[in-house]
Amino acid sequence: MPEPIEFYFDFSSPYGYLAAEEINTIAERGGRDVVWRPMLLGAVFKETGGQPLLGIPMKGDYARHDLERSARLIGVPFTLPASFPFMSVAAARAYYWMYDQDPEKAVALAKALYREAFGQGRDIDSPAAVVSVCAAEGLDPEAVSAALSDPAVKQRLREEVEAAVAKGVFGSPLILVDGEAFWGHDRLSQVALWLQRGGW
Amino acid sequence: MPEPIEFYFDFSSPYGYLAAEEINTIAERGGRDVVWRPMLLGAVFKETGGQPLLGIPMKGDYARHDLERSARLIGVPFTLPASFPFMSVAAARAYYWMYDQDPEKAVALAKALYREAFGQGRDIDSPAAVVSVCAAEGLDPEAVSAALSDPAVKQRLREEVEAAVAKGVFGSPLILVDGEAFWGHDRLSQVALWLQRGGW
Numbered sequence: 379m380p381e382p383i384e385f386y387f388d389f390s391s392p393y394g395y396l397a398a399e400e401i402n403t404i405a406e407r408g409g410r411d412v413v414w415r416p417m418l419l420g421a422v423f424k425e426t427g428g429q430p431l432l433g434i435p436m437k438g439d440y441a442r443h444d445l446e447r448s449a450r451l452i453g454v455p456f457t458l459p460a461s462f463p464f465m466s467v468a469a470a471r472a473y474y475w476m477y478d479q480d481p482e483k484a485v486a487l488a489k490a491l492y493r494e495a496f497g498q499g500r501d502i503d504s505p506a507a508v509v510s511v512c513a514a515e516g517l518d519p520e521a522v523s524a525a526l527s528d529p530a531v532k533q534r535l536r537e538e539v540e541a542a543v544a545k546g547v548f549g550s551p552l553i554l555v556d557g558e559a560f561w562g563h564d565r566l567s568q569v570a571l572w573l574q575r576g577g578w
Numbered sequence: 579m580p581e582p583i584e585f586y587f588d589f590s591s592p593y594g595y596l597a598a599e600e601i602n603t604i605a606e607r608g609g610r611d612v613v614w615r616p617m618l619l620g621a622v623f624k625e626t627g628g629q630p631l632l633g634i635p636m637k638g639d640y641a642r643h644d645l646e647r648s649a650r651l652i653g654v655p656f657t658l659p660a661s662f663p664f665m666s667v668a669a670a671r672a673y674y675w676m677y678d679q680d681p682e683k684a685v686a687l688a689k690a691l692y693r694e695a696f697g698q699g700r701d702i703d704s705p706a707a708v709v710s711v712c713a714a715e716g717l718d719p720e721a722v723s724a725a726l727s728d729p730a731v732k733q734r735l736r737e738e739v740e741a742a743v744a745k746g747v748f749g750s751p752l753i754l755v756d757g758e759a760f761w762g763h764d765r766l767s768q769v770a771l772w773l774q775r776g777g778w
Contacts (some may be wrong), residue, residue, distance in 0.1 A: 426635050435626050436748035440759055447758075450778055451768065498748035558647075559640055564764040568651065578650055 382411035383569075384554040386542055388419040389466035389473075389482050389488075390503075391550035392432075392445050393563040396495040398489060399454045401553065408573025410555075414477075414485050416470040417542040418535075419550055420501075426548050430463040442572055448563065457499030464503035467535070468526050472508050474534045475525040476517070483515075492515065582611035583769075584754040586742055588619040589666035589673075589688075590703075591750035592645050592658065593763040595696040598689060599654045600766055601753065606686045608773025610755075614677075614685050616670040617742040617751055618735075626748050630663045648763065657699030664703035665694075667735070668726050672708050675725040676717070683715075690715050 385401050387394030398414075405412045423429060432438040442458065449456030469491045477484035494511050495502045502508055507524045512522040512538070525531050546559065553560045553569050560569045572578070583603050587594030597609040598614075605612045623629060631668070642658065649656030669691045677684035694711050695702045702708055705726045713723040725731050746759065753760045753769050760769045771778070 422636075426637055428634070428637070434628070436622075436746055437626055437628070440746070440761060443759070444765075447778075448768075451771070478716070514715065545660075546636055546640070547642065558721070561640055561644070564762065564763065565644075567767065569649075571651070 380410060381556060382413045383408075383573075384413050384415055386415045386417055386467070386547045386550065386552040386554070388550040389416055389469040389491055389495065390463050391419065392441075392496050394551040395456075396445070396448055396452065396563045397551035397553075400452060401551075401569075402485075404518050404566060404570045405573070408570065410573060412485075413481075414473070414488055414541060415538060416466070416473050416488065417547060417550070418466065418470065418540050421539045422543060422548050425543060428548075432458075432462065440524050455493075457496065459495050459499050459501055461501055461503065464501065466503070468508040469502050470503045470538075471526050471531050471535050472512055472522060474538060475522070475528075475531050476512075478534070479531045487512065487517070488521045502547065525547060582613045583773075584613050584615055585641060586615045586617055586747045586750065586754070587684040587751060588750040589616055589669040589691055589695065590663050591619065592656070592696050594646055594751040595692045596645070596652065596654065596656075597751035597753075597762045597766060598692050601686075601751075601769075604773070608770065610773060612685075613663065613681075614673070614688055615669060615738060615742065616666070616673050616686050616688065617698050617739050617747060617750070618666065618670065619766075621739045622743060622748050624632075625743060628748075632658075632662065633745070655693075655697045657696065657702050659695050659699050661701055662741060664701065666703070668705045668708040669702050671731050672712055672722060674738060675722070675728075675731050678734070687712060687715050700757045711725075 383405055385500050387398065402412055431441050453499055473484055473488050489509065491502050491511050494500050502511060505523065505568045508526065509519050509522045549561050551563060555569060555572055558572065583605055587598065602612055631641050646656055671687050673684055676687050691702050691708070691711050694700050702711060705723065708726065709719050709722045713719045749761050751763060755769060757773055758772065
């Protein structure tokens with residue numbers, strides 16, 4: 379069995395949401411598993427001098443339009459949350475806390491968090507909002523709540539983000555296939571081809 | 579006959595080069611003509627605070643790799659010129675000068691300039707280099723040379739760039755289809771679909 383592909387994303391990245399809706403199907407067709415690895419773009423932007431896409435003049439307006447158009451094309455709902463960009467630390471902590479117990483449930487939780495934010499356009503930045511999504515996924519609200527402020531969970535996320543930056547992850551979504559990086563929702567078709575052909 | 583699509587690009591944009599190799603085929607399949615409109619990204623970056631892609635930490639290294647990989651995928655040669663990014667004013671002036679005499683020849687010249695830069699990896703920033711490519715395309719070197727410093731030609735380009743910015747062109751390549759903007763070589767598949775379906 380070949381290595382799983384790695385799916386890096388920030389929960390506050392709308393293109394990450396679109397990719398999250400497609401990545402597992404693409405990987406499955408290519409005979410691969412996927413490891414989902416949420417990270418924090420803020421840490422990356424310190425390295426690259428980047429800034430949130432939608433705040434950039436001209437480019438931001440385009441991206442809003444492009445996101446809606448791309449979502450329609452792949453048939454998923456899309457709404458930008460009222461407060462955007464937003465802090466995604468709580469969502470990412472909840473993910474890794476769940477991942478260490480049950481990776482499959484963690485992916486289901488990640489999809490639920492993304493759909494809450496960009497499918498429904500609801501805020502997922504506060505711990506309370508994240509706990510509420512977790513509860514709807516059948517998790518114990520008190521356990522999640524405790525995890526979000528657990529120093530060990532905080533440290534776990536910090537290490538993941540550092541590891542991502544060290545691996546050259548500079549944007550969201552970014553997919554690593556056997557060390558080969560593909561950046562952006564609009565590169566998923568190349569990921570699919572790469573898996574199918576074993577490179578080119 | 580529906581309106582032609584508009585292909586905006588900067589001669590110093592490597593993703594513009596990749597798009598230039600494909601745009602006419604895509605348009606033809608969709609029953610459209612293409613108007614090629616070189617612009618100057620420097621003018622746009624003043625509005626957006628953008629910077630040349632390849633100079634950005636992490637992202638720049640990725641882009642170099644992605645360009646080579648994407649060029650291999652579509653089967654065109656790719657070499658980054660030694661001096662990059664480079665000034666593309668002379669190339670753009672030569673284009674519009676030719677366009678006002680013969681639009682088809684202007685497109686052939688644009689392809690030749692792009693191939694010189696990113697196919698062969700040779701400099702096209704100086705007027706002398708542009709004149710040399712024009713001469714290889716059968717144009718009169720003295721006439722081209724005079725055009726490159728002709729105030730009317732300079733003004734022609736300035737107006738084109740202003741018009742592009744006014745239309746919201748913020749990157750290269752950017753394709754306008756009936757007022758619908760698609761940015762990036764990696765959006766050409768959406769351009770093809772849009773033409774085929776008449777939107778979605």
